[in-house]
Amino acid sequence: MDDCIFCKIANGEMDTQFLYEDETVVVFNDIQPKADTHILVVSKKHIPSLIHLNDEDTTLMGHMVQMLPKMASKLGINSFRTIVNTGAESGQEVDHLHFHLLSGNLRPFG
Ligand code: AMP
Ligand code: ZN
Numbered sequence: 001m002d003d004c005i006f007c008k009i010a011n012g013e014m015d016t017q018f019l020y021e022d023e024t025v026v027v028f029n030d031i032q033p034k035a036d037t038h039i040l041v042v043s044k045k046h047i048p049s050l051i052h053l054n055d056e057d058t059t060l061m062g063h064m065v066q067m068l069p070k071m072a073s074k075l076g077i078n079s080f081r082t083i084v085n086t087g088a089e090s091g092q093e094v095d096h097l098h099f100h101l102l103s104g105n106l107r108p109f110g
Helices: 005-010 055-075
Strands: 025-029 037-043 081-083 098-103
Touching: 005 025, 005 037, 025 055, 037 055, 055 098
Parallel strands: none
Antiparallel strands: 025 037, 037 098, 081 098
16 A cells, blocks of 8 residues: 555665564554553554454464564563554554554553
């Protein structure tokens, strides 16, 4: 999607530093952190939200979920909160599927 900020980041069109990258996901720091650690696990595929998942996305979703404890381990974190906002009323601002991982001094969200 041309006008999607997370597609641009995932495609390397922004100078966002990746904490992790593979063929299907990228992980980077949230630009407005709501905790000491606040990272985003983002699919390279443009999927607007959980509502838009297809059966073909099952493997990708499993991978994204597994990235959460892997990134926590990599960052030395053993307790974290995971948030996925779905739809504008929930607080979803970027219509490209992503998992928030937050840890340490969590601040109000949304
Ligand atoms: P959500 O409200 O669930 O859609 O979350 C979107 C998140 O993306 C927010 O926490 C924003 O701070 C974050 N965000 C928006 N633009 C950028 C960016 N360019 N780089 C990193 N994080 C971003
Ligand atoms: Zn996108």
